Amino acid sequence: MGSLNLGRSNLDPDGVRENFDRVRSALDVHTVVALGQVHTPDVVQVTPELVAGWGEHGHLGSSLPGQSRLPVADAMVATDAIGTGVALAIRVADCLPVVLTDPAAGVVGAAHAGRVGLLAGVLTNTVDAMRRAGAGRISATIGPHVCGACYEVPTEMQDAAARQHPRIRATTSWGTPSLDLGAAARDQLEQQGVTVHSLGRCTRTDEELHSHRRDGAQSGRQAALVWFA
Structure with a gap:
């Protein structure tokens, strides 16, 4: 099972705080902005005003149902007006974390693209916002x-997804229907003129990473971060 759990649901707040403090120190950032991710296509604009009111550990939000305090969305975009040392963080445990940059324009984005959000257009909405x-x-x-x-799904779910994005159809290594979220995401982004790179590691098979598919409810979360240095 992966280490450095950055999730909110399966670790005590002190543990999350300590782990994020390690991340902030390693990356030399002072603020980490996170979201209440709920598999939507919604994008939040991270403004200097939002950052100013964020707080040192605003990424913790609240553990109380219905009281997240985090912006509820699955992607965010910022310009260099937010200043240096502010990281946008997307937390995942099998879904796609996607970070997007245009250094020349001073614009960055970060998105959480699971099956539902990807099919609903979270990546295209992020590019449009940028x-x-x-x-x-x-x-x-x-x-x-x-x-x-590794991403096994029922045949009906695969067929429904493939009607929207044919590139998403795949087969597991054991011969059953599956979805290739990475291929569908690459196709979406390239159709919008985005240059795409992939780190190519599978969360289910890589023991260094957290995976809900592999570890179930006790799974932690890793995070993808992007910031202005």
């Missing part, structure tokens, strides 16, 4: 996620 903020030549990096050889 373009409205002034981005031109965007590069995206897809982080570790459950791969098409």
Whole structure:
């Protein structure tokens, strides 16, 4: 099982605080902005005003149902107006973490793209939001996620997803229907003129990473972060 759990649900708040303090120190950032991720296509604009009111450990939110305090969305976009040392963080345990950048325009984005959000358009919405903020030549990096050889789904779910994105159809290494979220995400992004890179690690098979598919309810979360240095 992976270490450095950055999730909110399976670790005590002191543990989350300590782990994020380690991340902030290693990356030399003072603020980490996170979301209440709920598999939507919604994108939040991270503004200097939001950052100013965030607080040292605002990424913890609240453990009480219905009282997240985190912006509820699955992607965020920021310009260099937020200043240096502010990281946007997406937390995952099998879904795709995607970070997007246009250094020349001073625009960055980060998205949580699980099956539901990906099919609903969270990545296309993130690119559109970045373009409205002034981005031109965007590069995206897809982080570790459950791969098409491991993401088994019922045939009906595969057929429904493939009707929207044919590239998502795949087969597990044991011969059953699956989804390749990474292939579908790459296709979506490239159709929008985005240059795409993938880290190519599968969360289910890589023991260094957290995976809900592999470890179930006790799984932790890793995070993808992007920031202005």
